[in-house]
Amino acid sequence: MTALQSPFARKLGAFVTLSTLELSVLERLHSRRRTFVAGRDISHEGQTDQAAYILASGWVCSYKLLTNGSRQIVDFQIPGDFLGLRSVLLRTADHNIEPVTLIEASEVPVKDLMETFDATPRLGAAVLWAASRDEAMVVEHLVGLGRRDARERMAHFLLELSARLKLVGLATADGYACPLSQYLLADALGLSAVHVNRVLRELREMGLVTFQNGQVTFQDFDGLVALADFDTAYLDHEGPLMP
Amino acid sequence: MTALQSPFARKLGAFVTLSTLELSVLERLHSRRRTFVAGRDISHEGQTDQAAYILASGWVCSYKLLTNGSRQIVDFQIPGDFLGLRSVLLRTADHNIEPVTLIEASEVPVKDLMETFDATPRLGAAVLWAASRDEAMVVEHLVGLGRRDARERMAHFLLELSARLKLVGLATADGYACPLSQYLLADALGLSAVHVNRVLRELREMGLVTFQNGQVTFQDFDGLVALADFDTAYLDHEGPLMP
DNA sequence: CGGGCAATTGACTCTCATCAAACTGCGTGG
DNA sequence: CCACGCAGTTTGATGAGAGTCAATTGCCCG
Numbered sequence: 183m184t185a186l187q188s189p190f191a192r193k194l195g196a197f198v199t200l201s202t203l204e205l206s207v208l209e210r211l212h213s214r215r216r217t218f219v220a221g222r223d224i225s226h227e228g229q230t231d232q233a234a235y236i237l238a239s240g241w242v243c244s245y246k247l248l249t250n251g252s253r254q255i256v257d258f259q260i261p262g263d264f265l266g267l268r269s270v271l272l273r274t275a276d277h278n279i280e281p282v283t284l285i286e287a288s289e290v291p292v293k294d295l296m297e298t299f300d301a302t303p304r305l306g307a308a309v310l311w312a313a314s315r316d317e318a319m320v321v322e323h324l325v326g327l328g329r330r331d332a333r334e335r336m337a338h339f340l341l342e343l344s345a346r347l348k349l350v351g352l353a354t355a356d357g358y359a360c361p362l363s364q365y366l367l368a369d370a371l372g373l374s375a376v377h378v379n380r381v382l383r384e385l386r387e388m389g390l391v392t393f394q395n396g397q398v399t400f401q402d403f404d405g406l407v408a409l410a411d412f413d414t415a416y417l418d419h420e421g422p423l424m425p
Numbered sequence: 426m427t428a429l430q431s432p433f434a435r436k437l438g439a440f441v442t443l444s445t446l447e448l449s450v451l452e453r454l455h456s457r458r459r460t461f462v463a464g465r466d467i468s469h470e471g472q473t474d475q476a477a478y479i480l481a482s483g484w485v486c487s488y489k490l491l492t493n494g495s496r497q498i499v500d501f502q503i504p505g506d507f508l509g510l511r512s513v514l515l516r517t518a519d520h521n522i523e524p525v526t527l528i529e530a531s532e533v534p535v536k537d538l539m540e541t542f543d544a545t546p547r548l549g550a551a552v553l554w555a556a557s558r559d560e561a562m563v564v565e566h567l568v569g570l571g572r573r574d575a576r577e578r579m580a581h582f583l584l585e586l587s588a589r590l591k592l593v594g595l596a597t598a599d600g601y602a603c604p605l606s607q608y609l610l611a612d613a614l615g616l617s618a619v620h621v622n623r624v625l626r627e628l629r630e631m632g633l634v635t636f637q638n639g640q641v642t643f644q645d646f647d648g649l650v651a652l653a654d655f656d657t658a659y660l661d662h663e664g665p666l667m668p
Numbered sequence: 669c670g671g672g673c674a675a676t677t678g679a680c681t682c683t684c685a686t687c688a689a690a691c692t693g694c695g696t697g698g
Numbered sequence: 699c700c701a702c703g704c705a706g707t708t709t710g711a712t713g714a715g716a717g718t719c720a721a722t723t724g725c726c727c728g
Binding site: 574575616617619620623 | 683684685686687
C-alpha cells in the first residue's frame with residue numbers, strides 16, 4: 183500500500199493538499215507495519231514509553247476501567263486514525279487500547295514523530311489538527327452522555343461513524359459494515375447491553391436504521407439526523423493551519 | 426503581576442524548570458490583559474478567527490448547547506488555564522466560552538502563539554503538554570458521565586477541582602472557595618439542579634464535604650476519595666518532553 | 669452434537685428528571 | 699427603611715428512562 187492509498191493520507195488529503203515530499207515522509211511513517219489480534223490490549227493505562235500508531239485496517243477502542251468493574255469506551259478508532267498520541271505527549275498512557283478486530287497498524291516511535299514535526303512542519307501541523315479534531319469528537323461524546331437520551335445517543339453515534347467512515351471510503355450513503363457488538367456499544371454509550379438492544383429495535387421499528395449482522399443500513403437518513411440533532415460542524419473543520 | 430507570579434507560570438513551574446528567557450517570553454504573552462464580565466460569552470460556537478487566552482483570575486466554563494435547549498458544560502477553567510487553544514487549531518470555535526465570574530485574561534493572538542512555538546520550542550512543548558493534560562481531564566469527565574452515579578460524579582468533581590486549585594495556590598487541604606451555582610454544577614455533571622442539591626445534602630449528611638456559601642470544605646477527604654474512586658494519575662503526569 | 673457467545677425479550681426495580689412550591693439572601697428603588 | 703423582585707437554594711410528590719435479573723433463542727465452531 184502506498185502512502186497515497188493509506189487511509190491516513192486519504193483523510194489528511196480530504197482537507198489539505200500534500201506535496202510529493204510530504205507524501206513520501208508519510209510513507210516512511212508507515213514502514214513499521216504490525217498486526218494485532220482482537221481482544222488483546224495494545225497498551226495499558228499507566229504504562230510509560232508508549233509508541234504511537236497509525237491505524238491502517240481494522241477497528242480499535244480506547245477505554246478506561248473503573249474499580250467497580252464497569253468500563254467506559256472513550257472512542258473507537260477506524261482506519262486512518264492516530265492511536266496514542268496523547269499518551270506519548272504525557273509520557274504515560276492514560277487509557278487502554280484494545281483492538282476490536284484484527285488490525286494492522288504502523289508503529290511511530292516518538293523519535294520519528296519528533297523528526298517529522300521538525301522536518302516537515304506542515305505534516306506536524308496536520309497531525310496536531312487531526313488530534314484537535316479527535317478531541318472535538320470526544321467533547322461531542324461527552325455532550326451526548328450528559329444530555330442526550332439513549333435513542334439520541336445511539337442515532338448520533340451511528341451517524342458520526344458514518345461520516346468518519348465515508349472520509350476513508352469505508353461507508354456509502356446507504357450504510358457501512360460495523361464490527362461492534364452490543365456490549366461494545368453499551369460501554370461506549372454509557373448504557374447496558376440490554377438497553378442497547380432495545381434502542382436498536384426501536385430505531386428499526388421507527389424505520390430509521392437497522393443494525394444487524396454487522397451491517398448498519400440507513401432507512402431514513404434525514405429522520406435519523408433530526409432525531410439525533412446531528413450537526414457535522416464538529417467534524418467538518420477547515421484543514422490545518424499550514425505553515 | 427510578573428510572569429513568575431502568574432498562575433500559568435506557576436502551573437508550568439510545578440512540572441518543569443523554566444529558564445529566565447522562557448519566563449520573560451511568558452511574561453510577554455501576558456501583555457494584552459483584558460477583563461470580561463460574568464455571564465457574557467467570550468466566544469461562540471462556529472465563530473472563526475478565534476484568539477486564545479490565558480486565564481489570570483476568575484472562573485470560566487466551556488459548554489455546548491443542544492437544540493432541545495439543554496446545555497452541557499465540558500469543563501471549567503481556573504486561573505492558569507489556557508482557553509480556546511483547540512478553537513485556534515481548528516480555526517473555528519467548537520464550543521462556547523462563558524465567564525462564570527468577572528475574569529482577567531491575557532489574549533494570545535495566533536501569530537504570537539506560533540512565534541512562541543518557533544522561538545522557544547520548550548514553551549511550545551509545555552503548552553502542548555498542558556493541552557494534553559486538559560484533554561485527559563475531559564476524558565475523565567466523559568467516564569464520569571458514562572459510568573458514575575450522581576454521588577460519585579459530584580465527589581469526583583469536587584476532588585478534581587481541589588487538586589487543580591491547589592496547583593495554583595487557590596485551595597488548601599481543607600477546601601476552597603468555589604463560585605459555581607448549583608445550576609452550573611448540574612450542567613457540568615449532566616444532572617438536574619434539583620438533584621445536585623439533593624446530592625450535596627447527602628454528601629454533607631454523610632460527613633464527607635460541605636458546599637455552602639461558595640465554600641467547599643472537606644470533612645472526610647479520604648472517605649470522599651474512596652466514594653469517588655478518585656485517582657489523581659490523570660492529573661499527575663510527568664512534565665512535558667522538553668526538546 | 670454440545671459449548672459458548674451474542675442477541676433478544678419479559679418482569680421488576682431504582683435512579684434521577686420533572687413539576688410545584690417555599691424559602692433564602694440581596695440589591696434596588698420608592 | 700421597607701417593599702419588591704430576583705436568583706439561587708431547598709424540599710416534596712410523581713413519573714419516566716434505564717439498569718438488573720433471568721430465561722430463551724440463534725448461530726458459529728470444534
